[in-house]
Amino acid sequence: MLTNVKLVLGGARSGKSAIAERLVRAHPGPWWYVATAQAFDDEMRARIAQHVNDRGDGWVTTEEPLDLVGVLEAVSKTNIVLIDCLTLWLSNVLLGEYDLGSETDRLVSAISRTKAELVIVSNEVGMGLVPDNSLGRQFRDAQGRLNQAVAAQAGTVLFVAAGLPLVLKGEMPKVLQ
Numbered sequence: 001m002l003t004n005v006k007l008v009l010g011g012a013r014s015g016k017s018a019i020a021e022r023l024v025r026a027h028p029g030p031w032w033y034v035a036t037a038q039a040f041d042d043e044m045r046a047r048i049a050q051h052v053n054d055r056g057d058g059w060v061t062t063e064e065p066l067d068l069v070g071v072l073e074a075v076s077k078t079n080i081v082l083i084d085c086l087t088l089w090l091s092n093v094l095l096g097e098y099d100l101g102s103e104t105d106r107l108v109s110a111i112s113r114t115k116a117e118l119v120i121v122s123n124e125v126g127m128g129l130v131p132d133n134s135l136g137r138q139f140r141d142a143q144g145r146l147n148q149a150v151a152a153q154a155g156t157v158l159f160v161a162a163g164l165p166l167v168l169k170g171e172m173p174k175v176l177q
């Protein structure tokens with residue numbers, strides 16, 4: 001089990017990113033923010049600009065929609081890294097028609113090798129209706145499998161709902177107590 005890896009799960013607008021940022025800020029900066037989102041329209045551009053503004057100083061940002069393995073290979077033991085989020089990464093993998101199984105395995109293996117302090121954000125997408133199309137079902141299943149695989153490695157797993165963290169694995173981090 002990797003005590004340096006924390007996984008923060010939650011639904012949309014659950015407050016999971018803010019909780020993940022607090023976990024990262026508990027360490028001395030600079031902090032490394034790895035964004036997997038891409039801005040395809042004005043609303044998303046504005047949303048991202050707001051996030052950059054809210055984060056404030058002290059962060060180094062890398063925008064990497066696909067090659068999280070490359071990012072993880074570049075980080076060192078002294079880095080404090082926030083990956084936000086695995087859900088958009090998975091969606092980018094799926095839409096890019098890469099092999100979901102092998103990309104997931106490669107990512108989980110890179111996570112297991114990292115010596116950096118790593119906080120990873122991912123969505124819990126499986127609690128609604130079964131999607132009525134095959135792509136949606138494929139995505140939902142792949143997300144569930146990815147979350148399980150990362151959670152199995154992580155020392156701490158939190159589930160965030162309504163801005164409140166629930167411990168699924170490990171202990172409540174001091175900064176959230």
Ligand SMILES: Nc1nc2c(ncn2[C@@H]2O[C@H](COP(=O)(O)OP(=O)(O)OP(=O)(O)O)[C@@H](O)[C@H]2O)c(=O)[nH]1
Nearest residue numbers: 012013014015016017035036037048051063084085
């Ligand atoms: N490209 C890029 N994306 C960013 C940046 N900062 C944040 N994001 C993306 O913004 C997304 C999170 O924002 P939202 O979609 O507003 O949050 P949410 O996940 O619905 O809400 P919470 O659960 O409350 O965090 C993540 O997927 C990030 O990748 C950035 O500097 N650049």
